[in-house]
Amino acid sequence: xxxxxxxxxxxxxxxxxxxxxxxxxxxxxxxxxxxxxxxxxxxxxxxxxxxxxxxxxxxxxxxxxxxxxxxxxxxxx
Amino acid sequence: xxxxxxxxxxxxxxxxxxxxxxxxxxxxxxxxxxxxxxxxxxxxxxxxxxxxxxxxxxxxxxxxxxxxxxxxxxxxxxxxxxxxxxxxxxxxxxxxxxxxxxxxxxxxxxxxxxxxxxxxxxxxxxxxxxxxxxxxxxxxxxxxxxxxxxxxxxxxxxxxxxxxxxxxxxxxxxxxxxxxxxxxxxxxxxxxxxxxxxxxxxxxxxxxxxxxxxxxxxxxxxxxxxxxxxxxxxxxxxxxxxxxxxxxxxxxxxxxxxxxxxxxxxxxxxxxxxxxxxxxxxxxxxxxxxxxxxxxxxxxxxxxxxxxxxxxxxxxxxxxxxxxxxxxxxxxxxxxxxxxxxxxxxxxxxxxxxxxxxxxxxxxxxxxxxxxxxxxxxxxxxxxxxxxxxxxxxxxxxxxxxxxxxxxxxxxxxxxxxxxxxxxxxxxxxxxxxxxxxxxxxxxxxxxxxxxxxxxxxxxxxxxxxxxxxxxxxxxxxxxxxxxxxxxxxxxxxxxxxxxxxx
Numbered sequence: 001x002x003x004x005x006x007x008x009x010x011x012x013x014x015x016x017x018x019x020x021x022x023x024x025x026x027x028x029x030x031x032x033x034x035x036x037x038x039x040x041x042x043x044x045x046x047x048x049x050x051x052x053x054x055x056x057x058x059x060x061x062x063x064x065x066x067x068x069x070x071x072x073x074x075x076x077x
Numbered sequence: 078x079x080x081x082x083x084x085x086x087x088x089x090x091x092x093x094x095x096x097x098x099x100x101x102x103x104x105x106x107x108x109x110x111x112x113x114x115x116x117x118x119x120x121x122x123x124x125x126x127x128x129x130x131x132x133x134x135x136x137x138x139x140x141x142x143x144x145x146x147x148x149x150x151x152x153x154x155x156x157x158x159x160x161x162x163x164x165x166x167x168x169x170x171x172x173x174x175x176x177x178x179x180x181x182x183x184x185x186x187x188x189x190x191x192x193x194x195x196x197x198x199x200x201x202x203x204x205x206x207x208x209x210x211x212x213x214x215x216x217x218x219x220x221x222x223x224x225x226x227x228x229x230x231x232x233x234x235x236x237x238x239x240x241x242x243x244x245x246x247x248x249x250x251x252x253x254x255x256x257x258x259x260x261x262x263x264x265x266x267x268x269x270x271x272x273x274x275x276x277x278x279x280x281x282x283x284x285x286x287x288x289x290x291x292x293x294x295x296x297x298x299x300x301x302x303x304x305x306x307x308x309x310x311x312x313x314x315x316x317x318x319x320x321x322x323x324x325x326x327x328x329x330x331x332x333x334x335x336x337x338x339x340x341x342x343x344x345x346x347x348x349x350x351x352x353x354x355x356x357x358x359x360x361x362x363x364x365x366x367x368x369x370x371x372x373x374x375x376x377x378x379x380x381x382x383x384x385x386x387x388x389x390x391x392x393x394x395x396x397x398x399x400x401x402x403x404x405x406x407x408x409x410x411x412x413x414x415x416x417x418x419x420x421x422x423x424x425x426x427x428x429x430x431x432x433x434x435x436x437x438x439x440x441x442x443x444x445x446x447x448x449x450x451x452x453x454x455x456x457x458x459x460x461x462x463x464x465x466x467x468x469x470x471x472x473x474x475x476x477x478x479x480x481x482x483x484x485x486x487x488x489x490x491x492x493x494x495x496x497x498x499x500x501x502x503x504x505x506x507x508x509x510x511x512x513x514x515x516x517x518x519x520x521x522x523x524x525x526x527x528x529x530x531x532x533x534x535x536x537x538x539x540x541x542x543x544x545x546x547x548x549x550x551x552x553x554x555x556x557x558x559x560x561x562x563x564x565x566x567x568x569x570x571x572x573x574x575x576x577x578x579x580x
């Protein structure tokens with residue numbers, strides 16, 4: 001699976017939604033995710049995509065939409 | 078003979094008025110200031126000549142004025158009800174209807190009309206700034222069996238229940254906390270909101286020990302980057318949180334003894350502590366004293382504890398919740414040999430008198446035998462021959478998620494009140510560690526224009542107006558119909574196994 005598919009599958013598991021046609025949806029503003037979900041998101045991304053996310057630099061505004069998450073993960077790979 | 082908690086805090090203020098009681102992002106307040114502010118608030122309340130038996134609601138944020146208001150109420154002889162500033166208006170109205178407070182102290186602007194006197198944020202600030210302008214009155218603080226605080230918790234009918242904790246109940250808890258040999262003038266983490274009784278584990282033990290309450294405000298912990306910059310600068314030596322919050326902190330590889338050299342003790346409460354999480358902590362903080370504790374709000378914060386050591390981690394894959402405190406006994410509701418599973422019955426001086434203005438609900442779970450108050454916890458567990466208690470789960474549909482106690486029936490009540498929902502039930506999804514990972518909602522939607530993600534977003538926005546955010550299900554699953562049991566109720570157990578077989 002490529003990054004996009006994996007990210008969408010993780011988000012689907014967290015939110016229950018298929019977000020493939022809503023790549024720029026703000027997940028926090030819409031209430032689809034909250035701060036405890038961020039923990040799961042970080043853990044799943046680290047495990048499934050083998051990236052090391054520097055959480056001490058983690059700014060939620062930079063990880064707010066599916067597209068942004070994909071971009072950040074690719075930067076870290 | 079013990080001094081009343083409130084007199085003991087005042088004594089600390091008299092002995093060391095310059096010591097720091099409260100630290101909110103570097104904004105510090107001393108014990109002297111805490112005494113002056115709470116005395117002024119108490120004088121203001123007393124001069125209103127309110128019915129002493131009725132409580133005062135405190136619309137509580139995490140700032141210094143909030144704890145000054147708590148102590149002010151107690152000094153004026155009233156119990157306080159902490160309600161979170163993030164509460165939806167409907168919940169505030171409901172709590173006011175149930176508890177019939179005589180006054181609300183608002184530390185932040187209220188966005189709802191309440192039919193009772195209100196002390197506004199401006200009045201509160203004036204009162205604290207000009208203590209000499211408050212009326213000269215004799216204060217009669219809460220004592221003995223009078224209510225000290227009332228904390229509202231999830232109720233099965235959609236109406237929350239107010240647990241009444243007396244001065245004697247709280248004293249039993251704070252006396253026990255002293256046995257842990259807290260550091261001198263401890264610096265305690267305050268992370269949980271004051272509406273959640275986990276915060277009491279920081280609040281009174283710290284003030285009685287002459288220590289400092291160090292706040293990690295909610296807004297700071299919502300963004301991981303911000304939180305991890307702030308945390309090491311707090312110089313905490315005692316940590317109090319749920320295991321879930323700790324799991325979030327452990328995401329940072331720098332969350333280790335090397336970067337937090339002052340940290341001496343960690344107390345967990347509010348939900349199950351897993352062996353895996355405890356192991357990670359002891360790897361990162363090999364010299365820390367790590368305690369797992371357990372207790373329903375109805376028995377005052379916590380009634381059992383055990384230190385988690387490497388030896389204990391080796392011995393038990395599912396960790397024990399501890400031994401009962403000396404003044405309390407834990408037994409099974411139905412007598413059985415040691416090691417048999419049953420419902421835990423908690424008896425002792427920290428057991429509440431019951432739920433405010435809810436005699437039937439109180440009688441269903443509280444009783445008094447031989448002068449000893451007992452509470453049927455609804456928690457399933459076993460008790461080993463040496464008294465070590467193990468938690469196994471619930472007898473009912475109450476769950477814990479991220480440390481929050483949630484009655485699934487309460488969630489269902491709100492789901493079914495939604496204009497988008499014809500029928501809905503909340504279903505927990507469990508992880509391999511027995512803990513609830515996620516709350517799902519199985520929904521039969523009303524016929525309408527919205528569907529899919531649009532519908533989910535609309536329902537979540539609507540529910541936010543009615544219920545606490547932590548109770549709102551994360552995932553929504555839409556169906557044309559829900560499976561039913563033989564007597565036409567939604568087959569919740571069948572849905573629970575469906576969700577968890579495929580998890």
